Amino acid sequence: MTEKPFDPTLARKRRAAVFGAASAVALGLALQLAGAGAAAAQDAAPLPTAADDGSGNVQGVVVTASRVQRSGFTAPTPVTTVGVEQINQRAPTTLGEVLANIPSFRPTSTPNTAGVTSLSGGQVTADLRGLGATRTLVLVDGRRHVPTNSSGTVDLRLIPTLLVQNVEVVTGGASAAWGSDAVAGVVNFILKDRIDGIQATAQYGQSKYDDNFEYKASLAGGGSAAGGKIRFVAGADYLLNLGIRSQYTRPWGRREVGVITNPNYASNGLPNIIITPNFHTANMTQGGLIVSGPLRGTAFAPGGVPYQFQFGQVFGANMIGGSREGENPLLSANLGAPMEALSSLAHVDFDVSSNLQLFAEFSAAWTKTGGNSQQPRDQGNLVIQRDNAFLPASIRAQMTSLGLNTITIGRINDDTGYTKLESQNRTYRGVVGAKGELGGGWKWDAYYQYGRNSYALRFGPNNRINRNWLLAVDAVTNPANGQVVCRSTLTNPGNGCIPINVFGNGSAQANDFAFGTSTYDLRTTQQVAALNIQGEPFHLPAGPVSLAVGAEYRSEKGEGLVDPISQEVQPNGSIGGFAFGNQLPFKGKYHVKEVYAETVVPILHDVPGSVAFDLNGAVRRTDYSISGAVTTWKVGFTYQPFEQIRFRGTLSRDIRAPNLSEFFIGGTASSFTNVFDPALNSTVQIREVGSGSLALTPEVAHTSSVGFAYEPSWLRRFSVSVDYYAIRVDDVISSLGAPQLARGCFSGVTEYCSNIVFNPNGTIAFIRSPQLNLNQLQTQGYDIEAQYTLPMSVIKDGWGGALSLRVLATYVDKLTSIEPAGAVNRVGQLSQFGRVSGVPHWTANANLGYRADRWGVNLETRYIGKGHYSNDLHEGCCMANTVNDNSVPALVYFNLGAQYRFNVLGRNLEVYGLVNNLLDRAPPRLPSGAAGGTNESSTNSAFYDVIGRMYKVGLRFQY
Numbered sequence: 001m002t003e004k005p006f007d008p009t010l011a012r013k014r015r016a017a018v019f020g021a022a023s024a025v026a027l028g029l030a031l032q033l034a035g036a037g038a039a040a041a042q043d044a045a046p047l048p049t050a051a052d053d054g055s056g057n058v059q060g061v062v063v064t065a066s067r068v069q070r071s072g073f074t075a076p077t078p079v080t081t082v083g084v085e086q087i088n089q090r091a092p093t094t095l096g097e098v099l100a101n102i103p104s105f106r107p108t109s110t111p112n113t114a115g116v117t118s119l120s121g122g123q124v125t126a127d128l129r130g131l132g133a134t135r136t137l138v139l140v141d142g143r144r145h146v147p148t149n150s151s152g153t154v155d156l157r158l159i160p161t162l163l164v165q166n167v168e169v170v171t172g173g174a175s176a177a178w179g180s181d182a183v184a185g186v187v188n189f190i191l192k193d194r195i196d197g198i199q200a201t202a203q204y205g206q207s208k209y210d211d212n213f214e215y216k217a218s219l220a221g222g223g224s225a226a227g228g229k230i231r232f233v234a235g236a237d238y239l240l241n242l243g244i245r246s247q248y249t250r251p252w253g254r255r256e257v258g259v260i261t262n263p264n265y266a267s268n269g270l271p272n273i274i275i276t277p278n279f280h281t282a283n284m285t286q287g288g289l290i291v292s293g294p295l296r297g298t299a300f301a302p303g304g305v306p307y308q309f310q311f312g313q314v315f316g317a318n319m320i321g322g323s324r325e326g327e328n329p330l331l332s333a334n335l336g337a338p339m340e341a342l343s344s345l346a347h348v349d350f351d352v353s354s355n356l357q358l359f360a361e362f363s364a365a366w367t368k369t370g371g372n373s374q375q376p377r378d379q380g381n382l383v384i385q386r387d388n389a390f391l392p393a394s395i396r397a398q399m400t401s402l403g404l405n406t407i408t409i410g411r412i413n414d415d416t417g418y419t420k421l422e423s424q425n426r427t428y429r430g431v432v433g434a435k436g437e438l439g440g441g442w443k444w445d446a447y448y449q450y451g452r453n454s455y456a457l458r459f460g461p462n463n464r465i466n467r468n469w470l471l472a473v474d475a476v477t478n479p480a481n482g483q484v485v486c487r488s489t490l491t492n493p494g495n496g497c498i499p500i501n502v503f504g505n506g507s508a509q510a511n512d513f514a515f516g517t518s519t520y521d522l523r524t525t526q527q528v529a530a531l532n533i534q535g536e537p538f539h540l541p542a543g544p545v546s547l548a549v550g551a552e553y554r555s556e557k558g559e560g561l562v563d564p565i566s567q568e569v570q571p572n573g574s575i576g577g578f579a580f581g582n583q584l585p586f587k588g589k590y591h592v593k594e595v596y597a598e599t600v601v602p603i604l605h606d607v608p609g610s611v612a613f614d615l616n617g618a619v620r621r622t623d624y625s626i627s628g629a630v631t632t633w634k635v636g637f638t639y640q641p642f643e644q645i646r647f648r649g650t651l652s653r654d655i656r657a658p659n660l661s662e663f664f665i666g667g668t669a670s671s672f673t674n675v676f677d678p679a680l681n682s683t684v685q686i687r688e689v690g691s692g693s694l695a696l697t698p699e700v701a702h703t704s705s706v707g708f709a710y711e712p713s714w715l716r717r718f719s720v721s722v723d724y725y726a727i728r729v730d731d732v733i734s735s736l737g738a739p740q741l742a743r744g745c746f747s748g749v750t751e752y753c754s755n756i757v758f759n760p761n762g763t764i765a766f767i768r769s770p771q772l773n774l775n776q777l778q779t780q781g782y783d784i785e786a787q788y789t790l791p792m793s794v795i796k797d798g799w800g801g802a803l804s805l806r807v808l809a810t811y812v813d814k815l816t817s818i819e820p821a822g823a824v825n826r827v828g829q830l831s832q833f834g835r836v837s838g839v840p841h842w843t844a845n846a847n848l849g850y851r852a853d854r855w856g857v858n859l860e861t862r863y864i865g866k867g868h869y870s871n872d873l874h875e876g877c878c879m880a881n882t883v884n885d886n887s888v889p890a891l892v893y894f895n896l897g898a899q900y901r902f903n904v905l906g907r908n909l910e911v912y913g914l915v916n917n918l919l920d921r922a923p924p925r926l927p928s929g930a931a932g933g934t935n936e937s938s939t940n941s942a943f944y945d946v947i948g949r950m951y952k953v954g955l956r957f958q959y
Contacts, residue, residue: 064139064168064188066616067177067548067598068534076616076636076648077174078707078723078783080104080808082167089849089858089897091203091914091952093214093239094341095164096124096156099187101862103810103843104171104783106130107942123148123155123367123425128171128184129727129779130815130826130839135656135699137174137182140189144179146429146451146526150558150586152181152659157341158365158427159189160235162199162220166190171783172725173703175654176618176634177598179552183654183701183729191347195222195233203954207947208920209249212336213242214952234346243338243371247937248327250335250948252922256280256328257938259833259929260315261676261683271882273873274315275925279328282311282319283380284410286326287505291380291410294402295395299323304392304503316682317379326505329412331927333936334371335946341367355437359447360430367425372418374936376464376579379685380410382473382502389475389484390501411502416510417462419580426454442535449528459581460517462510465565466577468497472514475499518566518581524558524660542602542613549597557589558660573757574687574766586692588664590627592657596620611640622655626663627697630655644713648723649706658696662733662771665692673835674931675742679762685931687766688738697773701729707783717789726780731773736819738767739834739930749820775819781812801852809844809863828867830888832928832940836872840865840943842890854902860895864943869926888926893945894918908958916950 065075082098092098100107106127125133138145138154148155167189174182198221205214220235247253258279265272283291287300289309299309312322318330343365350358384391384407386399399407433447474487486497500514501507532550539545562585568577576582598618604610616636623629636650677684707723736744736752742764744752755768787806792799815838816825829838842865849858866889873883899912923944928935939946 064142064186065170065174067532067550067618068546068600070546070600074638074646076638076650077170077172078705078721080169080171080785084165087161087164089847091897091912091954092161093216093241094124094157095159095161095167095189096126098167099126099156099169101845102169103808103845104128106839123153124157125153126156126187128169128187130837131184131727131729131777131779134659135181135183137178137186139178139186141191142188143431143447143449144528144554146427146453147524148425148427148453149455150522150524150560150659150661150665155367155425157239157367158343158363160218160220160237160343160345162201162218163191163233163235163345164189165192171723172650172705173634173652173654173701173727175632176596176620176652179594179620180622180655180657180698183656183699184727192233193347193349194231195220197221197959200957201954203952205950205952207244208949211242211244211249212947212950215240229351230348232346232348236342236344239339239341241336241339243334244336244947245334246327246332247335247946250946253331253938255938256331257925257927258318258328258331259927260318260320261929262315263681265878265880265882269877271877271884272880273883275869275883275885275927276320278312278321279331280312280319280322280324281317281328281330281412282314282322283317284377284412285309286412286414288409288411288502290407292408293404295398295404295407298395300392300503302504302506304390304501304507306392306394317684326412326414329375329377330931330936331938335941337369338371339367339369341365356434357436358434360432363429365427368422370422373421373459373580375418376413376416378409378411378413380408382409382411384409385474387476389477389499390503390507392503409502413508415506415508416464416515419459419463420461421457421459421581423455423457428452440535442533444531444533446531451526453524455522457520457581458517459578460515462515463518463581464579465514465516466579468514471497472500473502475501516565516578518578519563520560520566520581520583522558522560524556526554526556528552528554540602542605545602546600547597550595552594553591555589555591556660558664559587560585572759572765574689576687584665586664588660590625590663592625593623594620609641611642613637613639624657624698626694627657630698630700644711646709648708650704652703654701654703656699656701656733658698658733661692662696663692663694665690673738674929675739675764675767677764678746684764686738686764689766689768690735691768691770693771696733696771697731699729699731699733701727703727718787720786721784723783725783727778729777732775732777733771734774735769735771736774737769737835740836741767741769744820751820778814778816778818779812780814781810784809801850804849804851805846807844807846809842811842812839815839824871826871829871830867830940830943831869831926832930832935832942833870835928835930835935837942838871840867855898855900857898860897862893862895864891866890888924891921891924891944893921910956912954912956914952917945917948920949921945
């Protein structure tokens with residue numbers, strides 16, 4: 001069961017051959033189809049831009065901020081739009097990569113941050129305002145998408161990129177219009193409803209460091225039949241990324257920057273928290289280390305040969321300097337999780353008559369994320385008897401002379417392998433509906449949607465079974481025949497125990513007794529039925545009053561199945577018999593009934609002092625089968641005193657109802673984390689056991705925004721908008737997390753202590769972290785957007801093409817969590833210290849581009865403002881909550897892209913290239929000090945690039 005070494009060269013060649021052959025076949029077929037019935041064009045026409053669907057027809061834009069669709073109406077809620085051209089310039093791996101470049105998003109779950117965890121499975125989700133992905137609603141053509149996990153979030157890899165016309169982001173509360181979860185805002189993927197012909201893309205990428213190999217192919221097409229009465233579009237994406245191993249593959253990672261907790265700060269002249277390079281473990285090595293008693297410091301080389309371990313400057317379980325044996329396991333998380341994804345979608349419209357249209361849509365997707373998790377670790381707690389059969393003779397002799405019956409060792413079990421894991425998601429979604437006209441300008445639409453997601457997680461086959469591991473390590477010599485057996489086998493000969501040698505790296509071998517596979521299979525289903533009607537019931541002097549009303553029914557159901565070992569109760573009361581991946585089964589469902597109404601009322605129109613003044617209001621009544629009924633509302637205005645400037649503002653009451661996971665998850669025992677244990681005067685790794693609660697009530701948010709948009713007459717093709725926002729979320733559904741519960745308990749917040757289970761000697765056994773309606777979450781700040789287009793002919797007659805600049809920036813003034821322990825503002829906190837996330841004060845993205853008839857080039861600049869390592873700490877020494885360096889400098893990334901269009905056999909083709917992180921900027925040192933997944937890193941991959949310089953090249957085809 002030993003793991004074969006990973007050969008990136010062989011894997012790359014194999015994947016490249018498959019990808020190249022598939023791409024060649026697809027492109028060749030497309031060219032043949034294109035050539036079958038078309039004459040050669042004399043010049044290459046432009047490929048689709050943001051407003052072009054590929055057929056030459058400009059589509060109407062769905063205003064996500066409102067249900068009311070009325071010509072000339074501009075919603076009072078700010079909307080950021082990303083079109084086809086911006087998507088093409090990014091050449092994104094997933095659509096989540098496009099959203100991550102919008103400053104108001106916090107990329108908490110991407111290919112380089114998500115990893116593979118028990119419930120999210122390496123998914124790519126949208127987190128607007130840093131309020132969490134569960135508070136951002138994802139829509140496809142205005143319809144709620146089936147969730148891809150029990151938390152209700154949507155994996156953005158499911159949407160084929162070539163079918164996306166626009167991505168509209170509503171940066172404000174929108175629950176009255178769209179329902180639960182739209183607390184921070186809405187992301188609406190608007191799909192192309194018409195493609196006449198074929199579009200295809202083939203793309204390859206890799207990093208400067210000869211990894212992160214990426215292969216992507218996309219195909220989309222459409223047409224019409226029956227004289228145009230039937231129209232259809234279909235598309236698919238295939239993505240393969242081979243991932244990135246640990247930070248030791250990067251120069252910045254080999255510095256081994258970690259965080260040390262110094263409990264003796266009052267006496268040793270050092271800070272409480274020390275961020276330092278040469279960060280090593282002091283309580284375990286790859287081959288085993290005796291951690292206490294007179295033999296402390298004896299370590300075991302391959303073959304079990306004892307040697308003297310050199311301690312550095314020791315602080316509990318960790319140290320600065322000292323012996324270094326292999327990679328530090330606390331810094332060994334994958335920088336990028338390997339993943340493979342296939343997504344597809346087909347849509348058909350049928351005009352029954354001039355005022356009745358039927359439509360159907362089906363999508364299917366499969367995603368797979370795999371690789372390695374942690375290796376099992378015995379952190380100075382593995383007790384070895386003096387009669388252990390594998391104990392080196394010299395150590396046994398010393399134990400005898402010293403009168404020692406046992407020794408305690410710590411071991412990093414590299415030889416049994418990093419625990420292999422794989423998660424797979426299969427998602428199916430079908431929609432049938434109709435829309436039409438009722439007369440008098442009234443329109444209606446109705447649809448039924450069914451979606452199902454099946455998620456499977458496997459940790460193993462080299463996932464350690466903890467109780468069996470301890471039996472296997474306790475090996476003795478059978479006095480009857482001289483064979484090495486487990487001590488337990490002497491009294492229970494049929495227990496199947498296979499002895500394991502833990503002395504020296506390479507001595508321990510995984511076997512079917514002490515190792516296995518933890519399994520978790522989750523199926524979630526969603527059903528939605530909705531009816532919407534809109535029209536103009538009457539007119540006022542300033543214009544018609546518009547009204548949209550509707551009703552919706554939605555049901556959510558989930559069931560999780562788990563293997564027996566994962567459900568075992570351990571001697572200390574925690575749950576889970578495996579080292580990793582333990583879950584508990586759950587089953588639950590709820591349903592929602594909703595009605596809403598939205599109106600636009602024109603107050604003034606083309607009168608002195610007012611080009612237009614409109615009021616917008618919406619109300620929604622929602623009845624949840626478990627958490628009860630709640631009302632949401634929104635009021636807003638737009639005021640345009642003259643043509644060049646428009647003011648806007650909104651007030652809203654929004655909600656987020658508990659999801660399946662928060663209601664029904666009985667417990668998750670798979671999460672390990674680091675906490676400081678005063679009884680040991682050291683940081684230790686313990687289990688964090690989460691659980692849901694049927695007593696949860698919906699979160700209630702109050703959102704306000706006010707701003708303006710300015711398009712000066714003295715500078716044509718320039719526009720700028722500035723909007724202020726403030727969000728307050730009450731009764732926040734969250735779990736505090738083990739580190740925060742421990743810190744709070746030991747600092748005097750007694751209600752936190754009830755969640756901590758202690759061992760008889762007073763040390764921490766494990767910590768429960770239930771879902772609760774906590775106090776409050778607040779955020780406020782400013783969004784800025786500016787864009788300018790300069791045709792080169794303005795500079796000189798005869799010059800072609802145009803220069804464009806678009807700048808998006810967000811300034812966050814507050815991101816405050818108010819809890820029983822007090823209020824903490826996380827703005828400016830740029831690390832994941834203690835598993836607590838913050839956001840920068842300033843983030844910005846600027847795109848400068850030049851586009852001619854046949855070619856284009858663009859330079860993207862991404863800015864992350866300066867901040868702090870942690871807002872809970874301050875620089876200094878000799879006191880609690882001090883740190884040696886709490887500053888984080890600002891950082892700028894540059895991405896350079898270019899495209900060239902040409903003609904082959906009369907067909908439009910475009911070659912393109914992109915270099916991300918052009919200057920190969922290394923991330924700042926921001927170790928989290930927490931265990932598990934990407935927390936085990938020297939930086940924070942949610943904000944900073946960990947890949948380094950990345951190259952992408954590709955080919956686009958259109959017929």
